[in-house]
Amino acid sequence: MTGNHLAAELNPPPRLIMGPGPLMADPRVLRAMATPMLGQFDPAFLDVMARTQAMFREVYRTQNEQTLMIDGSARAGIEAALVSLIEPGDRVLVPMFGRFGHLLREIAERCGAEVVIIEQEWGKVFALDDLEKAIKRHSPRIVALVHADTSTTVAQPLEGIGALCRAQGAYLYVDACASIGCEDIRVDDWEIDAISSGLQKGLSGPPGMSPVSLSERAVKRIRNRRHVEAGVRPAGYVAGEGPRIRSNYFDLSMLMDYWGPDHLNHHTEATSMIYAAHECARIFLQEGHEAVFARHRSVEAALRAGLEAMGLTIFGDRAVKMSNVTGVFIPGGVDGDAVRKGLLTHFGIEIGTSFGPLHGKIWRIGTMGYTARKENVLICLGALEAMLLKAGFKLPAGEAVQAAIKVFDKAAR
Amino acid sequence: MTGNHLAAELNPPPRLIMGPGPLMADPRVLRAMATPMLGQFDPAFLDVMARTQAMFREVYRTQNEQTLMIDGSARAGIEAALVSLIEPGDRVLVPMFGRFGHLLREIAERCGAEVVIIEQEWGKVFALDDLEKAIKRHSPRIVALVHADTSTTVAQPLEGIGALCRAQGAYLYVDACASIGCEDIRVDDWEIDAISSGLQKGLSGPPGMSPVSLSERAVKRIRNRRHVEAGVRPAGYVAGEGPRIRSNYFDLSMLMDYWGPDHLNHHTEATSMIYAAHECARIFLQEGHEAVFARHRSVEAALRAGLEAMGLTIFGDRAVKMSNVTGVFIPGGVDGDAVRKGLLTHFGIEIGTSFGPLHGKIWRIGTMGYTARKENVLICLGALEAMLLKAGFKLPAGEAVQAAIKVFDKAAR
Numbered sequence: 001m002t003g004n005h006l007a008a009e010l011n012p013p014p015r016l017i018m019g020p021g022p023l024m025a026d027p028r029v030l031r032a033m034a035t036p037m038l039g040q041f042d043p044a045f046l047d048v049m050a051r052t053q054a055m056f057r058e059v060y061r062t063q064n065e066q067t068l069m070i071d072g073s074a075r076a077g078i079e080a081a082l083v084s085l086i087e088p089g090d091r092v093l094v095p096m097f098g099r100f101g102h103l104l105r106e107i108a109e110r111c112g113a114e115v116v117i118i119e120q121e122w123g124k125v126f127a128l129d130d131l132e133k134a135i136k137r138h139s140p141r142i143v144a145l146v147h148a149d150t151s152t153t154v155a156q157p158l159e160g161i162g163a164l165c166r167a168q169g170a171y172l173y174v175d176a177c178a179s180i181g182c183e184d185i186r187v188d189d190w191e192i193d194a195i196s197s198g199l200q201k202g203l204s205g206p207p208g209m210s211p212v213s214l215s216e217r218a219v220k221r222i223r224n225r226r227h228v229e230a231g232v233r234p235a236g237y238v239a240g241e242g243p244r245i246r247s248n249y250f251d252l253s254m255l256m257d258y259w260g261p262d263h264l265n266h267h268t269e270a271t272s273m274i275y276a277a278h279e280c281a282r283i284f285l286q287e288g289h290e291a292v293f294a295r296h297r298s299v300e301a302a303l304r305a306g307l308e309a310m311g312l313t314i315f316g317d318r319a320v321k322m323s324n325v326t327g328v329f330i331p332g333g334v335d336g337d338a339v340r341k342g343l344l345t346h347f348g349i350e351i352g353t354s355f356g357p358l359h360g361k362i363w364r365i366g367t368m369g370y371t372a373r374k375e376n377v378l379i380c381l382g383a384l385e386a387m388l389l390k391a392g393f394k395l396p397a398g399e400a401v402q403a404a405i406k407v408f409d410k411a412a413r
Numbered sequence: 414m415t416g417n418h419l420a421a422e423l424n425p426p427p428r429l430i431m432g433p434g435p436l437m438a439d440p441r442v443l444r445a446m447a448t449p450m451l452g453q454f455d456p457a458f459l460d461v462m463a464r465t466q467a468m469f470r471e472v473y474r475t476q477n478e479q480t481l482m483i484d485g486s487a488r489a490g491i492e493a494a495l496v497s498l499i500e501p502g503d504r505v506l507v508p509m510f511g512r513f514g515h516l517l518r519e520i521a522e523r524c525g526a527e528v529v530i531i532e533q534e535w536g537k538v539f540a541l542d543d544l545e546k547a548i549k550r551h552s553p554r555i556v557a558l559v560h561a562d563t564s565t566t567v568a569q570p571l572e573g574i575g576a577l578c579r580a581q582g583a584y585l586y587v588d589a590c591a592s593i594g595c596e597d598i599r600v601d602d603w604e605i606d607a608i609s610s611g612l613q614k615g616l617s618g619p620p621g622m623s624p625v626s627l628s629e630r631a632v633k634r635i636r637n638r639r640h641v642e643a644g645v646r647p648a649g650y651v652a653g654e655g656p657r658i659r660s661n662y663f664d665l666s667m668l669m670d671y672w673g674p675d676h677l678n679h680h681t682e683a684t685s686m687i688y689a690a691h692e693c694a695r696i697f698l699q700e701g702h703e704a705v706f707a708r709h710r711s712v713e714a715a716l717r718a719g720l721e722a723m724g725l726t727i728f729g730d731r732a733v734k735m736s737n738v739t740g741v742f743i744p745g746g747v748d749g750d751a752v753r754k755g756l757l758t759h760f761g762i763e764i765g766t767s768f769g770p771l772h773g774k775i776w777r778i779g780t781m782g783y784t785a786r787k788e789n790v791l792i793c794l795g796a797l798e799a800m801l802l803k804a805g806f807k808l809p810a811g812e813a814v815q816a817a818i819k820v821f822d823k824a825a826r
Contacts, residue, residue, distance in 0.1 A: 037619060040620075042428065102644040111659075207682065207683050246659055268434065355678075356644055
């Protein structure tokens with residue numbers, strides 16, 4: 001490779017990305033990242049940070065003072081929340097209904113938790129009663145739950161779970177990576193103690209930053225583990241009584257000091273990614289929660305109509321299906337990976353494969369954020385139809401796109 | 414804030430950033446971040462990742478196969494290296510000669526290490542003999558060392574330390590955040606087992622990504638702790654015998670699987686930041702190691718000449734002074750913070766304050782990467798002179814800039 005790299009400028013092919021994420025970023029977010037740097041303690045940069053926090057409070061519908069960004073992917077936000085909340089030996093209940101429940105379990109174990117799981121069949125979610133029983137039975141210190149799991153295309157209704165947790169003295173953590181910007185999230189109303197997400201799905205940004213929000217009671221628990229590193233301790237500093245958090249980078253106590261009015265030195269904030277987060281939130285709020293959610297529902301209805309018009313079957317429990325990812329069964333006799341490859345090489349379109357028990361059975365088509373647009377649905381349906389015809393699958397040619405257009409036309413009236 | 418945020422577009426003031434970092438990013442790096450997204454397993458994206466790895470091998474002057482990026486700030490790279498190398502109970506030796514030694518100690522402690530420190534006065538570095546004695550005396554499993562510490566403006570010469578470590582069965586980790594792209598780093602020649610850095614100083618990029626490289630023996634040690642998370646385990650998977658790494662996000666064993674030919678699912682790679690890293694490395698290699706280092710030395714010589722012409726005194730042991738950060742004593746009777754504030758508000762120029770024992774005693778002026786340019790030195794000197802005159806400090810007006818120009822002219826001949 002020596003020598004050649006000098007010529008190898010960055011020049012990736014254009015793609016229509018309709019997988020489970022990352023998807024395409026809004027051009028306004030991409031442009032925001034080209035904004036020149038600011039010093040990390042420059043008053044102008046602190047102002048950008050504060051405005052980003054304020055906007056994410058609105059996105060999450062919360063008054064939580066402690067709403068801040070983790071510099072890392074969505075998984076970094078999960079780990080920051082869990083490693084800061086979980087004291088080694090704590091019991092953590094993970095209700096699992098897809099791949100990302102496995103991830104919460106895995107991270108909680110590495111934080112030193114005693115993890116208890118309950119499992120639901122992929123494609124379904126938990127009834128509130130079942131969660132109540134499990135919480136009463138296991139008396140966990142923390143309940144860690146995925147909101148929407150792209151692996152199964154369904155979303156767990158959250159209303160009522162926070163209250164159940166509080167009644168039992170537990171803290172509720174929610175991974176909202178796949179729902180933020182697409183499904184409603186009401187952090188305060190639903191009494192969520194800690195939530196994290198990402199920019200790269202419904203918020204039309206790049207992966208690499210995770211907005212986190214903490215309730216007052218979560219803050220109190222984490223503050224009790226405050227151990228500021230030597231060299232940056234403020235005057236009058238007293239360490240918390242709880243055990244030191246196992247990670248420095250993900251120590252939310254120190255991150256609160258960094259994002260708070262004292263701006264105690266910690267990591268060097270990821271300037272360009274903060275610009276991206278700022279723009280993601282601004283664009284979302286400009287369109288407005290309800291308009292954004294309605295757009296996702298309308299796009300999903302059109303996509304579904306098109307897929308069904310091709311004779312395909314939608315996966316999962318429709319009552320709890322996510323509006324932004326659609327699982328569709330790969331029809332018998334069709335090589336699912338060959339169709340995906342054909343979409344990429346002939347059309348430059350990416351759709352998703354699937355994990356675990358669904359691997360080889362369904363494709364996943366993502367319609368989130370900037371990608372959730374009429375033209376993308378129509379282009380994707382036409383291309384998928386062409387690849388299915390090429391694969392020898394019998395379908396009523398031309399009907400998918402017409403069916404989708406009908407749904408859009410109806411919604412526009 | 415509700416309502417107002419819609420109008421609050423991102424519009425930060427232009428700055429000439431000459432602190433210890435982050436500094437200004439090269440406009441080519443900023444533009445690279447505006448490149449549209451790719452799916453994380455798109456062959457075109459895997460190619461960008463592979464080329465980024467290949468270029469960072471050259472930047473680090475290593476053949477290490479395991480050269481990869483951590484999605485997070487420079488501190489994230491430190492934690493990934495240490496949490497993956499340190500097994501709880503391991504003895505870790507941290508030779509401390511500035512603020513960032515405190516950070517290595519802090520992170521190593523949180524990883525469960527028994528940390529032993531040796532300390533050197535701020536502004537000086539360790540003699541190889543002293544390091545040898547300490548390594549022999551304490552028999553550490555890991556030696557964790559800062560290469561260049563912006564807090565003291567000096568760099569620890571690294572040649573010979575790796576051999577000392579290997580002779581005693583220890584692993585050498587180096588934090589090269591402040592030296593990469595400015596001072597020579599020879600990972601293979603110097604037998605460094607693990608190294609991490611960042612983009613936001615000498616590499617002219619934004620903070621938020623940390624290039625890491627691991628020697629074969631470090632890889633072997635970390636592979637022995639391989640515990641792939643449930644749901645993504647490959648066929649024939651057997652867990653390593655060593656203890657599971659305490660972090661999921663920073664588990665270099667899983668990160669090697671993610672960056673390697675199998676591309677096992679882990680986090681969602683930070684697309685725009687990879688584009689930035691790719692461009693940072695490309696720009697650096699295009700100019701060439703030796704030319705970049707010479708540019709930094711020439712800029713530093715001119716800055717120093719200008720500061721001395723004002724009657725100011727340079728901080729630190731000149732024999733080991735970093736070429737990219739210059740500490741200068743705040744003259745008696747001058748309010749250091751008022752001068753810094755004046756530079757920012759009148760000129761839009763940021764220079765650095767200092768930490769710990771140097772707080773209030775020196776300013777730190779950074780000249781790294783894209784910022785290490787003749788015009789920036791001259792503008793900064795002129796502005797500092799003006800602020801010192803305004804503060805009532807007596808100096809030979811006009812001479813600083815002339816002295817610096819003379820150095821540049823001489824270097825250009």
